[in-house]
Amino acid sequence: MNAEISIIWDKMQKMVNDFLSLLPNLILALIVFAIFFFTARTIKRVVRNLTRNHRQARNLGLVLGRLAQGTTVLLGLFIALSIVIPSLKAGDLIQLLGISGVAIGFAFRDILQNFLAGILILLTEPFQIDDQIIFKDFEGTVEQIQTRATMIRTYDGRRIVIPNSELFTNSIIVNTAFSHRRFEYDIGIGYGDDINTARQLILEAIHETDGVLQDPAPDAIVVALACSTVNIRARWWVQPPRRADVLKVQDQVLTNIKNKLMSNGIDLPFPTQQILFHDQTEATDGDRTRQREGWPSKKGQDPQPRSISDAVSKLAQIKNQRNGNAEQDNR
The missing domain is CATH 3.30.70.100 (Alpha-Beta Plaits)
Known part of the structure; x- marks a missing residue:
């Protein structure tokens, strides 16, 4: 019993020692990732501010800002992982990313489809922010064009969120295009x-x-x-x-x-x-x-309708005739 407790205690001490030895690298990795994360947000904000006053370049600024932010965050993640796990090489990360990408692609196909459609909408600019559009039963002003969905504000003060894949593959009426x-x-x-x-x-x-x-x-x-x-x-x-x-x-x-x-x-x-x-x-x-x-x-060709009295007389005559025939049959 004492031997088992001693083994457990040794394993716990080893885990604590390993964590303490890894703690400086972990803290450094978190700091590095935080720096890259906030740097990515700053880059996105700078790119958007540079294109804010240019209507034609506003959507392009959104695309470049989001791509720059995503690339910077991903680079920071790779560097943070290499600090925590020094034996992890760049080739291993790329291989892991490729395998994970295939799995994620199958699992989140609709999300990726909307993402790609959003990028194409922002680049090709079939409509822009502040345009008034009609899509199926929805009509309103475009508020945001995100990489996943587009948000429009209807004229009666409601917000409609439309997936980008539907906007990219269906017809849209842009009322303010000209x-x-x-x-x-x-x-x-x-x-x-x-x-x-x-x-x-x-x-x-x-x-x-x-x-x-x-x-x-x-x-x-x-x-x-x-x-x-x-x-x-x-x-x-x-x-x-x-x-x-x-x-x-x-x-x-x-x-x-x-x-x-x-x-x-x-x-x-x-x-x-x-x-x-x-x-x-x-x-x-x-x-x-x-x-x-x-x-x-034409005069003289109008058909003459029969009067009610003539019709009644004719009905009485038919009735009397039928009664007479019945009496003859009885004789």
């Missing part, structure tokens, strides 16, 4: 109104609206002869094409158009329906060549 943008709205006038007069009034109302560009010039074209209206499509250009400005200009344009048309006697009709009844009678039942749908016929 300096100005065209908008349109269909206005229905009555069939009795003059189209040229209505078109001229619509253009005057658009030109009188603040915020509408004169070049390219607004226009108004007839697009449909609908059931109860003649539809004229008004089109105008706005700069800048941000949603708040767009809604403000559209509100004023439509208000001016409505007031201008109404004050000049142009009708803005409600949807109407005309119901036409078939003039179907007993005489024309089943004969579509003699039936019309409410339109007047």
Whole structure:
């Protein structure tokens, strides 16, 4: 029993002595890694600050900053491990990193896919920070483009996090990609109104609206002869094409158009329906060549419907005839 306790005690002493002998290297490794870690953060911040005021280079600065940070941290980790384990060589670290990379690649395929897609988005710049985009059912302003996901802020104050792989492989509408943008709205006038007069009034109302560009010039074209209206499509250009400005200009344009048309006697009709009844009678039942749908016929060719009294008399006559036949059968 004493021998076993002595063996255990010797092992514990050896472990303590090994830890104490390793402690200086461990502390030095932690210090070195901390230096590299904070240096990486500083490098990332410096790169971002250098490109902060340049819109075109902002995304490139994000990519370079994150790559520089990751490379510096990884280098610090290698140096710290070589301090703690002096027998560990650079070739062993690279081999270990390769084997681990394959395993991590299979285990975290989606994460790596989003990471690579994020890098490509930041480099190719299909959209940038502060752009307003539409992706599927989501619309808002791009707040951040991270290496894993992109965050957009919707117009009603919500945040949407979209994986970069979906953004990279699907269609995106960038509303603020260009300096100005065209908008349109269909206005229905009555069939009795003059189209040229209505078109001229619509253009005057658009030109009188603040915020509408004169070049390219607004226009108004007839697009449909609908059931109860003649539809004229008004089109105008706005700069800048941000949603708040767009809604403000559209509100004023439509208000001016409505007031201008109404004050000049142009009708803005409600949807109407005309119901036409078939003039179907007993005489024309089943004969579509003699039936019309409410339109007047030629004089003298209208089918004459039977009166109620004639129909009742005919029914009584049929009934009496049936009763007479029954009596004859009984005899």
